[in-house]
Amino acid sequence: MGGPRRVANDPLRKQRILDATLAVIAEHGVHRTTHRRIADAAGVPLGSLTYHFESLDVILEQAFQTLSDAMSERYSTALTEAPDQLAACEAVTDLICAGDYLPSREMRILLEMYGYANHNPVVAEACRSWLLRSRESLAVHFPPRACRAIDALVEGWPMHQAWEREPLDRDLVLSTIVAIAERIR
Amino acid sequence: MGGPRRVANDPLRKQRILDATLAVIAEHGVHRTTHRRIADAAGVPLGSLTYHFESLDVILEQAFQTLSDAMSERYSTALTEAPDQLAACEAVTDLICAGDYLPSREMRILLEMYGYANHNPVVAEACRSWLLRSRESLAVHFPPRACRAIDALVEGWPMHQAWEREPLDRDLVLSTIVAIAERIR
DNA sequence: TCTAAGTGCGTACAAACGTACGCACTTTCG
Protein backbone atom coordinates (compact mmCIF):
# COMPACT_ATOMS: atom_id res chain seq x y z
CA MET A 1 0.00 0.00 0.00
CA GLY A 2 1.19 3.49 -0.81
CA GLY A 3 2.25 2.43 -4.25
CA PRO A 4 5.37 0.56 -5.34
CA ARG A 5 8.61 1.69 -3.84
CA ARG A 6 10.83 3.12 -6.53
CA VAL A 7 13.82 3.85 -4.32
CA ALA A 8 15.51 2.06 -1.50
CA ASN A 9 14.19 3.13 1.89
CA ASP A 10 17.67 3.70 3.19
CA PRO A 11 17.53 7.29 4.40
CA LEU A 12 14.75 6.91 6.93
CA ARG A 13 16.14 3.75 8.41
CA LYS A 14 19.68 5.05 8.57
CA GLN A 15 18.55 8.18 10.33
CA ARG A 16 16.45 6.18 12.74
CA ILE A 17 19.48 4.11 13.62
CA LEU A 18 21.59 7.21 14.17
CA ASP A 19 18.96 8.78 16.41
CA ALA A 20 18.74 5.59 18.40
CA THR A 21 22.51 5.58 18.69
CA LEU A 22 22.47 8.98 20.32
CA ALA A 23 19.79 7.77 22.70
CA VAL A 24 21.88 4.77 23.69
CA ILE A 25 24.96 6.93 24.15
CA ALA A 26 23.02 9.34 26.35
CA GLU A 27 21.70 6.54 28.51
CA HIS A 28 24.64 4.13 28.67
CA GLY A 29 27.69 5.99 27.40
CA VAL A 30 29.91 5.13 24.46
CA HIS A 31 31.64 2.46 26.49
CA ARG A 32 28.42 0.49 26.64
CA THR A 33 27.06 1.27 23.23
CA THR A 34 26.76 -1.91 21.19
CA HIS A 35 25.18 -2.99 17.95
CA ARG A 36 22.53 -4.89 19.82
CA ARG A 37 21.58 -2.08 22.17
CA ILE A 38 21.25 0.30 19.24
CA ALA A 39 19.19 -2.21 17.30
CA ASP A 40 16.83 -2.63 20.24
CA ALA A 41 16.48 1.11 20.72
CA ALA A 42 15.82 1.68 17.04
CA GLY A 43 13.46 -1.26 16.75
CA VAL A 44 15.41 -2.74 13.86
CA PRO A 45 17.06 -6.13 13.51
CA LEU A 46 20.73 -6.57 14.29
CA GLY A 47 21.64 -7.42 10.71
CA SER A 48 20.23 -4.10 9.62
CA LEU A 49 23.06 -2.30 11.36
CA THR A 50 25.84 -4.23 9.72
CA TYR A 51 24.10 -3.84 6.40
CA HIS A 52 23.78 -0.07 6.55
CA PHE A 53 27.03 0.71 8.34
CA GLU A 54 30.50 -0.62 7.81
CA SER A 55 31.32 -0.85 11.50
CA LEU A 56 30.35 0.35 14.93
CA ASP A 57 32.85 3.17 14.70
CA VAL A 58 31.18 4.43 11.56
CA ILE A 59 27.82 4.43 13.30
CA LEU A 60 29.24 6.52 16.13
CA GLU A 61 30.95 8.88 13.72
CA GLN A 62 27.76 9.58 11.82
CA ALA A 63 25.66 9.83 14.96
CA PHE A 64 27.99 12.42 16.44
CA GLN A 65 27.99 14.27 13.16
CA THR A 66 24.21 14.44 13.34
CA LEU A 67 24.43 15.97 16.78
CA SER A 68 27.06 18.55 15.96
CA ASP A 69 25.20 19.61 12.84
CA ALA A 70 22.07 20.21 14.87
CA MET A 71 23.97 22.20 17.45
CA SER A 72 25.80 24.28 14.89
CA GLU A 73 22.54 25.10 13.26
CA ARG A 74 20.91 26.21 16.48
CA TYR A 75 23.98 28.20 17.43
CA SER A 76 24.12 29.91 14.09
CA THR A 77 20.42 30.68 13.96
CA ALA A 78 20.38 32.22 17.41
CA LEU A 79 23.24 34.54 16.59
CA THR A 80 22.24 35.45 13.08
CA GLU A 81 18.89 36.66 14.27
CA ALA A 82 20.41 39.04 16.79
CA PRO A 83 20.20 42.63 15.49
CA ASP A 84 23.03 44.12 17.53
CA GLN A 85 25.80 43.19 19.92
CA LEU A 86 23.71 43.41 23.05
CA ALA A 87 21.12 41.12 21.56
CA ALA A 88 23.96 38.79 20.61
CA CYS A 89 25.11 38.80 24.24
CA GLU A 90 21.63 37.80 25.29
CA ALA A 91 21.49 35.10 22.65
CA VAL A 92 24.77 33.65 23.87
CA THR A 93 23.50 33.79 27.43
CA ASP A 94 20.43 31.85 26.38
CA LEU A 95 22.57 29.24 24.70
CA ILE A 96 24.61 28.82 27.84
CA CYS A 97 21.62 28.67 30.13
CA ALA A 98 19.58 26.37 27.91
CA GLY A 99 19.28 22.90 29.29
CA ASP A 100 19.90 24.25 32.73
CA TYR A 101 19.40 22.50 34.96
CA LEU A 102 20.06 19.25 35.16
CA PRO A 103 22.72 17.83 32.92
CA SER A 104 20.88 18.04 29.68
CA ARG A 105 20.83 15.11 27.38
CA GLU A 106 22.76 17.08 24.81
CA MET A 107 25.54 17.99 27.19
CA ARG A 108 25.91 14.37 28.20
CA ILE A 109 26.25 13.28 24.60
CA LEU A 110 28.63 16.11 23.86
CA LEU A 111 30.94 14.97 26.62
CA GLU A 112 30.92 11.49 25.16
CA MET A 113 31.72 12.97 21.79
CA TYR A 114 34.71 14.89 23.12
CA GLY A 115 36.06 11.83 24.83
CA TYR A 116 35.56 9.66 21.79
CA ALA A 117 37.06 12.29 19.49
CA ASN A 118 40.42 11.82 21.16
CA HIS A 119 40.51 8.31 19.80
CA ASN A 120 38.81 8.77 16.45
CA PRO A 121 40.12 11.17 13.80
CA VAL A 122 36.81 11.51 11.99
CA VAL A 123 35.02 12.68 15.11
CA ALA A 124 37.97 14.89 16.01
CA GLU A 125 37.54 16.59 12.68
CA ALA A 126 33.83 17.01 13.37
CA CYS A 127 34.71 18.75 16.64
CA ARG A 128 37.12 21.05 14.91
CA SER A 129 34.61 21.92 12.24
CA TRP A 130 31.99 22.64 14.86
CA LEU A 131 34.45 24.91 16.65
CA LEU A 132 35.06 26.91 13.50
CA ARG A 133 31.41 27.23 12.64
CA SER A 134 30.51 28.48 16.10
CA ARG A 135 33.33 30.98 15.94
CA GLU A 136 32.08 32.26 12.60
CA SER A 137 28.66 32.76 14.10
CA LEU A 138 30.16 34.83 16.88
CA ALA A 139 32.37 36.80 14.52
CA VAL A 140 29.33 38.56 13.13
CA HIS A 141 28.92 40.45 16.38
CA PHE A 142 32.22 40.36 18.25
CA PRO A 143 35.87 41.11 17.52
CA PRO A 144 38.05 38.04 16.92
CA ARG A 145 39.70 37.92 20.30
CA ALA A 146 36.43 38.32 22.15
CA CYS A 147 35.08 35.44 20.08
CA ARG A 148 37.67 33.10 21.52
CA ALA A 149 36.92 34.07 25.08
CA ILE A 150 33.17 33.87 24.64
CA ASP A 151 33.44 30.58 22.84
CA ALA A 152 35.40 29.15 25.73
CA LEU A 153 32.63 30.24 28.07
CA VAL A 154 29.93 28.71 25.93
CA GLU A 155 31.88 25.50 26.10
CA GLY A 156 32.84 25.60 29.72
CA TRP A 157 29.92 26.99 31.57
CA PRO A 158 27.27 24.41 30.76
CA MET A 159 29.84 21.69 31.26
CA HIS A 160 30.72 23.09 34.61
CA GLN A 161 27.07 23.45 35.42
CA ALA A 162 26.56 19.75 34.81
CA TRP A 163 28.10 19.02 38.22
CA GLU A 164 26.43 21.92 39.95
CA ARG A 165 23.29 21.45 42.00
CA GLU A 166 22.04 25.03 41.96
CA PRO A 167 20.55 26.57 38.82
CA LEU A 168 22.68 28.87 36.75
CA ASP A 169 22.51 32.60 37.48
CA ARG A 170 21.41 34.15 34.19
CA ASP A 171 22.36 37.69 35.15
CA LEU A 172 25.84 36.58 36.05
CA VAL A 173 26.27 34.90 32.70
CA LEU A 174 25.02 37.92 30.83
CA SER A 175 27.23 40.30 32.80
CA THR A 176 30.25 38.17 32.07
CA ILE A 177 29.58 38.06 28.34
CA VAL A 178 29.01 41.80 28.26
CA ALA A 179 32.17 42.44 30.24
CA ILE A 180 34.20 40.42 27.77
CA ALA A 181 32.54 42.04 24.78
CA GLU A 182 33.32 45.50 26.11
CA ARG A 183 36.79 44.90 27.39
CA ILE A 184 38.37 42.52 24.93
CA ARG A 185 39.20 43.92 21.51
CA MET B 1 66.55 -9.89 51.08
CA GLY B 2 65.23 -6.74 52.65
CA GLY B 3 64.05 -8.68 55.67
CA PRO B 4 60.73 -10.45 56.11
CA ARG B 5 57.64 -8.64 54.89
CA ARG B 6 55.45 -7.76 57.83
CA VAL B 7 52.68 -6.14 55.83
CA ALA B 8 50.98 -6.92 52.59
CA ASN B 9 52.49 -5.09 49.63
CA ASP B 10 49.11 -3.88 48.49
CA PRO B 11 49.60 -0.11 48.27
CA LEU B 12 52.37 -0.05 45.70
CA ARG B 13 50.74 -2.56 43.44
CA LYS B 14 47.31 -0.96 43.68
CA GLN B 15 48.73 2.42 42.81
CA ARG B 16 50.68 0.97 39.93
CA ILE B 17 47.48 -0.53 38.56
CA LEU B 18 45.65 2.78 38.89
CA ASP B 19 48.44 4.66 37.12
CA ALA B 20 48.40 2.10 34.34
CA THR B 21 44.63 2.50 34.11
CA LEU B 22 44.99 6.21 33.45
CA ALA B 23 47.57 5.45 30.80
CA VAL B 24 45.24 3.01 29.08
CA ILE B 25 42.36 5.47 29.25
CA ALA B 26 44.53 8.21 27.75
CA GLU B 27 45.62 5.99 24.91
CA HIS B 28 42.49 3.97 24.15
CA GLY B 29 39.60 5.67 25.91
CA VAL B 30 37.28 4.24 28.54
CA HIS B 31 35.36 2.37 25.90
CA ARG B 32 38.40 0.24 25.18
CA THR B 33 39.78 -0.03 28.65
CA THR B 34 39.77 -3.66 29.76
CA HIS B 35 41.24 -5.70 32.57
CA ARG B 36 43.71 -7.26 30.21
CA ARG B 37 44.94 -4.02 28.71
CA ILE B 38 45.44 -2.53 32.16
CA ALA B 39 47.26 -5.63 33.33
CA ASP B 40 49.61 -5.45 30.34
CA ALA B 41 50.28 -1.76 30.88
CA ALA B 42 50.97 -2.25 34.57
CA GLY B 43 53.05 -5.35 34.01
CA VAL B 44 50.96 -7.39 36.43
CA PRO B 45 49.04 -10.61 35.90
CA LEU B 46 45.35 -10.52 35.06
CA GLY B 47 44.33 -12.20 38.29
CA SER B 48 45.99 -9.44 40.22
CA LEU B 49 43.35 -6.98 39.07
CA THR B 50 40.40 -9.06 40.17
CA TYR B 51 42.15 -9.71 43.44
CA HIS B 52 42.78 -6.07 44.31
CA PHE B 53 39.60 -4.57 42.85
CA GLU B 54 36.04 -5.70 43.05
CA SER B 55 35.22 -4.87 39.45
CA LEU B 56 36.34 -2.87 36.45
CA ASP B 57 34.07 -0.01 37.46
CA VAL B 58 35.83 0.22 40.79
CA ILE B 59 39.19 0.40 39.07
CA LEU B 60 37.99 3.28 36.91
CA GLU B 61 36.47 5.04 39.90
CA GLN B 62 39.67 4.94 41.87
CA ALA B 63 41.83 5.84 38.89
CA PHE B 64 39.75 8.93 38.19
CA GLN B 65 39.89 9.81 41.85
CA THR B 66 43.65 9.71 41.65
CA LEU B 67 43.60 12.12 38.75
CA SER B 68 41.20 14.60 40.27
CA ASP B 69 43.11 14.62 43.53
CA ALA B 70 46.29 15.46 41.70
CA MET B 71 44.62 18.24 39.76
CA SER B 72 42.93 19.71 42.81
CA GLU B 73 46.24 19.78 44.55
CA ARG B 74 48.00 21.57 41.74
CA TYR B 75 45.13 24.00 41.38
CA SER B 76 45.09 24.76 45.06
CA THR B 77 48.83 25.16 45.34
CA ALA B 78 49.04 27.55 42.42
CA LEU B 79 46.37 29.81 43.88
CA THR B 80 47.40 29.64 47.48
CA GLU B 81 50.86 30.84 46.62
CA ALA B 82 49.59 33.94 44.85
CA PRO B 83 50.10 37.02 47.06
CA ASP B 84 47.41 39.23 45.53
CA GLN B 85 44.60 39.21 43.01
CA LEU B 86 46.74 40.09 40.03
CA ALA B 87 49.11 37.27 40.84
CA ALA B 88 46.07 35.02 41.14
CA CYS B 89 44.95 36.09 37.67
CA GLU B 90 48.36 35.13 36.35
CA ALA B 91 48.23 31.81 38.15
CA VAL B 92 44.85 31.02 36.63
CA THR B 93 46.19 32.01 33.23
CA ASP B 94 49.07 29.61 33.68
CA LEU B 95 46.68 26.85 34.64
CA ILE B 96 44.64 27.44 31.51
CA CYS B 97 47.64 27.68 29.22
CA ALA B 98 49.45 24.70 30.73
CA GLY B 99 49.45 21.70 28.48
CA ASP B 100 48.96 23.96 25.53
CA TYR B 101 49.35 22.86 22.89
CA LEU B 102 48.44 19.81 21.84
CA PRO B 103 45.64 18.09 23.66
CA SER B 104 47.46 17.27 26.85
CA ARG B 105 47.22 13.83 28.27
CA GLU B 106 45.44 15.20 31.30
CA MET B 107 42.78 16.95 29.27
CA ARG B 108 42.11 13.76 27.35
CA ILE B 109 41.64 11.79 30.53
CA LEU B 110 39.51 14.52 32.03
CA LEU B 111 37.12 14.35 29.10
CA GLU B 112 36.83 10.63 29.57
CA MET B 113 36.13 11.21 33.23
CA TYR B 114 33.33 13.65 32.50
CA GLY B 115 31.73 11.29 30.05
CA TYR B 116 32.02 8.35 32.39
CA ALA B 117 30.72 10.38 35.33
CA ASN B 118 27.36 10.67 33.63
CA HIS B 119 26.96 6.95 34.01
CA ASN B 120 28.64 6.35 37.34
CA PRO B 121 27.52 8.05 40.56
CA VAL B 122 30.84 7.61 42.34
CA VAL B 123 32.74 9.41 39.62
CA ALA B 124 30.01 12.03 39.38
CA GLU B 125 30.56 12.73 43.04
CA ALA B 126 34.29 13.01 42.44
CA CYS B 127 33.61 15.62 39.77
CA ARG B 128 31.39 17.59 42.09
CA SER B 129 33.92 17.48 44.85
CA TRP B 130 36.63 18.65 42.50
CA LEU B 131 34.40 21.51 41.40
CA LEU B 132 33.92 22.63 44.97
CA ARG B 133 37.57 22.41 45.84
CA SER B 134 38.60 24.46 42.84
CA ARG B 135 36.02 27.06 43.69
CA GLU B 136 37.34 27.29 47.23
CA SER B 137 40.81 27.89 45.87
CA LEU B 138 39.51 30.74 43.75
CA ALA B 139 37.45 32.18 46.59
CA VAL B 140 40.61 33.24 48.37
CA HIS B 141 41.23 35.91 45.74
CA PHE B 142 37.93 36.58 43.95
CA PRO B 143 34.36 37.42 44.91
CA PRO B 144 31.92 34.49 44.68
CA ARG B 145 30.29 35.45 41.40
CA ALA B 146 33.61 36.05 39.70
CA CYS B 147 34.70 32.60 40.90
CA ARG B 148 31.93 30.97 38.91
CA ALA B 149 32.81 32.79 35.73
CA ILE B 150 36.52 32.16 36.07
CA ASP B 151 35.94 28.53 36.93
CA ALA B 152 33.91 28.12 33.77
CA LEU B 153 36.77 29.56 31.77
CA VAL B 154 39.31 27.29 33.39
CA GLU B 155 37.08 24.42 32.39
CA GLY B 156 36.19 25.56 28.94
CA TRP B 157 39.26 27.15 27.51
CA PRO B 158 41.66 24.23 27.57
CA MET B 159 38.86 21.99 26.40
CA HIS B 160 38.16 24.30 23.55
CA GLN B 161 41.83 24.53 22.82
CA ALA B 162 42.02 20.80 22.42
CA TRP B 163 40.45 21.13 18.94
CA GLU B 164 42.39 24.24 18.06
CA ARG B 165 45.49 24.05 15.91
CA GLU B 166 47.06 27.37 16.87
CA PRO B 167 48.63 27.89 20.29
CA LEU B 168 46.67 29.72 22.94
CA ASP B 169 47.19 33.48 23.23
CA ARG B 170 48.37 33.99 26.78
CA ASP B 171 47.74 37.73 26.83
CA LEU B 172 44.18 37.20 25.72
CA VAL B 173 43.56 34.72 28.50
CA LEU B 174 45.06 37.01 31.09
CA SER B 175 43.08 40.01 29.85
CA THR B 176 39.87 38.03 30.03
CA ILE B 177 40.49 36.87 33.56
CA VAL B 178 41.37 40.39 34.66
CA ALA B 179 38.31 41.80 32.96
CA ILE B 180 36.09 39.37 34.83
CA ALA B 181 37.84 39.99 38.11
CA GLU B 182 37.39 43.73 37.77
CA ARG B 183 33.88 43.80 36.42
CA ILE B 184 32.07 40.96 38.17
CA ARG B 185 31.34 41.50 41.83
C1' DT C 1 5.02 -14.24 -16.54
C1' DC C 2 9.82 -15.19 -16.05
C1' DT C 3 14.47 -13.88 -14.75
C1' DA C 4 18.43 -11.22 -13.27
C1' DA C 5 19.80 -7.68 -10.14
C1' DG C 6 19.71 -5.79 -5.97
C1' DT C 7 17.91 -4.94 -1.06
C1' DG C 8 17.69 -6.24 3.53
C1' DC C 9 18.05 -9.34 7.36
C1' DG C 10 18.40 -13.83 10.47
C1' DT C 11 21.81 -16.40 12.14
C1' DA C 12 26.13 -18.29 13.23
C1' DC C 13 30.94 -17.82 14.71
C1' DA C 14 35.42 -16.65 16.45
C1' DA C 15 37.41 -13.49 19.47
C1' DA C 16 37.45 -10.88 23.55
C1' DC C 17 35.29 -9.91 27.66
C1' DG C 18 34.47 -9.79 33.13
C1' DT C 19 34.81 -12.54 36.77
C1' DA C 20 35.10 -16.84 39.93
C1' DC C 21 37.85 -19.95 42.13
C1' DG C 22 41.39 -23.51 43.30
C1' DC C 23 45.89 -23.55 44.57
C1' DA C 24 50.70 -22.35 45.42
C1' DC C 25 53.25 -19.72 48.40
C1' DT C 26 54.47 -16.80 52.59
C1' DT C 27 54.04 -15.57 57.19
C1' DT C 28 52.63 -16.22 62.05
C1' DC C 29 52.15 -18.56 66.15
C1' DG C 30 52.49 -22.53 69.22
Place this chain on the structure above:
DNA sequence: CGAAAGTGCGTACGTTTGTACGCACTTAGA
Protein backbone atom coordinates in the same frame (compact mmCIF):
# COMPACT_ATOMS: atom_id res chain seq x y z
C1' DC D 1 59.43 -27.57 63.20
C1' DG D 2 54.33 -28.04 62.01
C1' DA D 3 49.97 -26.22 61.14
C1' DA D 4 46.73 -22.53 60.54
C1' DA D 5 45.83 -18.12 58.40
C1' DG D 6 46.26 -15.15 54.85
C1' DT D 7 48.19 -13.23 50.29
C1' DG D 8 48.34 -13.30 45.49
C1' DC D 9 47.74 -15.26 41.00
C1' DG D 10 46.99 -18.71 36.84
C1' DT D 11 43.43 -20.43 34.57
C1' DA D 12 39.07 -21.61 33.02
C1' DC D 13 34.19 -20.58 32.19
C1' DG D 14 29.93 -18.61 30.58
C1' DT D 15 28.56 -14.38 28.32
C1' DT D 16 28.69 -10.71 25.19
C1' DT D 17 30.87 -8.71 21.55
C1' DG D 18 31.64 -7.24 16.32
C1' DT D 19 31.08 -8.90 12.06
C1' DA D 20 30.48 -12.18 7.93
C1' DC D 21 27.49 -14.39 4.98
C1' DG D 22 23.70 -17.22 2.92
C1' DC D 23 19.24 -16.57 1.72
C1' DA D 24 14.56 -14.76 1.34
C1' DC D 25 12.25 -11.23 -0.82
C1' DT D 26 11.26 -7.14 -3.96
C1' DT D 27 11.74 -4.76 -8.15
C1' DA D 28 12.71 -3.87 -13.23
C1' DG D 29 12.95 -5.15 -17.73
C1' DA D 30 11.63 -8.15 -21.46
